[in-house]
Amino acid sequence: MKKIIFEIMLAILVTSALVLAVKIETVKADGTIYINADGSVTPSTAPIATSDNVTYSFTADINGSIQVNRTNTIIDGVGHTLADGVLTLQADNITVCDMNIVGWDEAIAVDSSFNVIRNNTITATNTSQYTFPLGIFLAGDIPSPSGTIGLSQITQNIIENCAAYGGGIGIEVYSGQNEIFGNELFNDGTGLMLPVDLANGNRIFENNITGNDYGVQLTGDPEIAGWPYNNTFYHNNFINNTFQASVGSASVANAWDNGYPSGGNYWSDYSGTDIYCGAYQNQTGSDGIGDTPHTIDANNIDHYPLMKPYPWDPHDVGITYIGRVYKLEEPVHICVFPPKTIGFISISLHLDVFVMNYGDYPEALNLTVYANDSIVGQVSNVTLTAKNSTIIDFLWNTSAVAKGNYIISAYLEPVPGETDVKDNTYIDGTIKITIPGDVNGDGIVDIRDIHSIAQQYGTTPLSPNWIPNADINDDGKVDIRDIHIAAANYGQHYP
Numbered sequence: 001m002k003k004i005i006f007e008i009m010l011a012i013l014v015t016s017a018l019v020l021a022v023k024i025e026t027v028k029a030d031g032t033i034y035i036n037a038d039g040s041v042t043p044s045t046a047p048i049a050t051s052d053n054v055t056y057s058f059t060a061d062i063n064g065s066i067q068v069n070r071t072n073t074i075i076d077g078v079g080h081t082l083a084d085g086v087l088t089l090q091a092d093n094i095t096v097c098d099m100n101i102v103g104w105d106e107a108i109a110v111d112s113s114f115n116v117i118r119n120n121t122i123t124a125t126n127t128s129q130y131t132f133p134l135g136i137f138l139a140g141d142i143p144s145p146s147g148t149i150g151l152s153q154i155t156q157n158i159i160e161n162c163a164a165y166g167g168g169i170g171i172e173v174y175s176g177q178n179e180i181f182g183n184e185l186f187n188d189g190t191g192l193m194l195p196v197d198l199a200n201g202n203r204i205f206e207n208n209i210t211g212n213d214y215g216v217q218l219t220g221d222p223e224i225a226g227w228p229y230n231n232t233f234y235h236n237n238f239i240n241n242t243f244q245a246s247v248g249s250a251s252v253a254n255a256w257d258n259g260y261p262s263g264g265n266y267w268s269d270y271s272g273t274d275i276y277c278g279a280y281q282n283q284t285g286s287d288g289i290g291d292t293p294h295t296i297d298a299n300n301i302d303h304y305p306l307m308k309p310y311p312w313d314p315h316d317v318g319i320t321y322i323g324r325v326y327k328l329e330e331p332v333h334i335c336v337f338p339p340k341t342i343g344f345i346s347i348s349l350h351l352d353v354f355v356m357n358y359g360d361y362p363e364a365l366n367l368t369v370y371a372n373d374s375i376v377g378q379v380s381n382v383t384l385t386a387k388n389s390t391i392i393d394f395l396w397n398t399s400a401v402a403k404g405n406y407i408i409s410a411y412l413e414p415v416p417g418e419t420d421v422k423d424n425t426y427i428d429g430t431i432k433i434t435i436p437g438d439v440n441g442d443g444i445v446d447i448r449d450i451h452s453i454a455q456q457y458g459t460t461p462l463s464p465n466w467i468p469n470a471d472i473n474d475d476g477k478v479d480i481r482d483i484h485i486a487a488a489n490y491g492q493h494y495p
Contacts, residue, residue, distance in 0.1 A: 031064045032066070037069045054072065055073070056073060056074065056076065064085040065086045066082065067090060068094055073094050073095070075099075076099075077096075077100065079100070081099070081100040083103050084102075086106045087107065087109070091112055099120050101123070102125050104122075107136060108137070110136070113175075124160070135157075135170045136159065138178060150175030154178065155179070155180070156183065160184070160185075162187070169191075172192075176201040177201040178202045181206045182206050184207070186209070190217045191209040197220040200231060201231065205233070205258075214245075215245055217248075230255050231254045235263070235310040237268075251298070253299045256301060257305075260278070263304040274288065274290060275291060284325065286389035313358070313419060316415075317418065317424070318412065323336050324340065328461065328476060338429070340469055341432065341441070342432050344436040347473055351396055355384065355391075357385065357388055360387075366379070366412070371396065406433060409425065409427045410428075411425050412424045436489050437488075437492075445486055445489045445490050450490070457478055457483070458478065459478050461476060
């Protein structure tokens with residue numbers, strides 16, 4: 001009997017110990033926790049553990065604020081949550097990593113330099129006291145004539161939902177020479193804010209800035225922007241922000257690209273084409289960079305906007321354009337125009353497809369061009385080297401094609417390992433196939449067609465008033481051959 005009672009009591013004690021252990025693991029600290037300059041933690045009961053006074057790890061979720069006054073430390077959240085408080089860095093060379101921060105008016109406040117804020121998730125929540133949430137405030141502690149120097153890194157953080165509660169800010173930078181890269185800033189009032197009189201010489205790259213009221217907002221007084229450094233933005237993805245980038249009256253010169261061929265940023269509202277390449281975008285062929293700059297204002301221009309979000313996948317091919325490439329010999333020149341809108345029975349028509357290999361490896365291309373559902377032409381196993389482009393010319397034989405309208409499209413078979421296939425299909429405009437000589441497409445060859453050809457007589461694609469439809473035989477010049485074709489069919493019509 002005594003043995004049974006002893007075993008029952010032992011079981012109760014073990015169970016109690018386990019319950020207590022669970023309670024200790026999930027306890028939450030209220031108020032402000034201090035990591036002191038001497039390495040101690042106040043209060044000593046705070047759920048933060050260290051064995052070397054260098055790495056301080058959360059052992060549970062924490063309610064309240066933390067102030068770090070010790071240099072050369074790592075604050076590791078170990079996946080735990082800091083709720084309804086601010087993490088303040090008052091000393092240099094601190095790394096903050098792997099924590100979830102929810103609630104907050106200001107999540108992380110950096111008043112020092114040489115710090116790293118890495119791999120944290122910062123989420124504003126529906127709490128009425130947070131009227132203007134701020135994810136990361138980045139200042140510095142080295143005085144200068146026009147601000148402070150940060151020399152910090154903010155990387156691989158997710159900062160979200162500020163816009164839902166007062167239109168707050170994801171990251172606000174009040175110091176210079178910092179690196180901000182690899183972050184996700186979305187659904188914020190402003191993804192990234194930089195006062196130009198304080199934030200100079202920063203590098204902002206490889207961030208996804210999505211669905212904000214303002215993607216990047218430059219503020220402040222440019223008259224007192226005294227540092228000899230510009231902020232540099234490149235390889236960022238600006239996607240569906242109400243205002244992708246705003247400078248307002250704070251217009252000082254910033255760099256919005258990393259030169260050629262590295263390129264600039266991806267802008268979801270950029271509508272340019274990619275049919276030219278080279279540092280001056282004047283060589284025929286695609287390079288993944290828009291042919292025209294993306295202009296924010298006179299001082300802020302992305303000279304090399306990217307045509308698709310960064311980074312490009314290692315296996316990724318796409319169609320960039322369908323057009324008509326003219327190779328002229330006198331003088332030697334290459335001109336690119338959209339396809340003709342009028343084609344003619346029994347007169348073959350050139351369709352030139354621009355293809356880009358965005359990836360890191362050579363790829364074998366299989367490409368098909370269609371007019372409606374009919375195949376115009378196909379090529380197989382065309383090798384295209386990495387980060388390169390080619391133009392494939394198709395000759396549409398219209399001898400057995402019925403009169404009418406045809407939508408031109410092309411399909412590029414995905415290569416092994418390719419996941420981004422949105423640009424493997426390209427739908428171009430409509431070409432009307434009609435009687436040879438019916439250059440205005442009204443179904444009859446008459447004096448109006450002859451007059452149009454006569455007005456274009458002698459022109460080539462180099463002429464400022466070049467009209468491709470008047471070039472009936474599609475040889476790159478309007479001459480007596482075109483007039484002869486129209487005259488031979490004069491008076492014909494359909495139906």
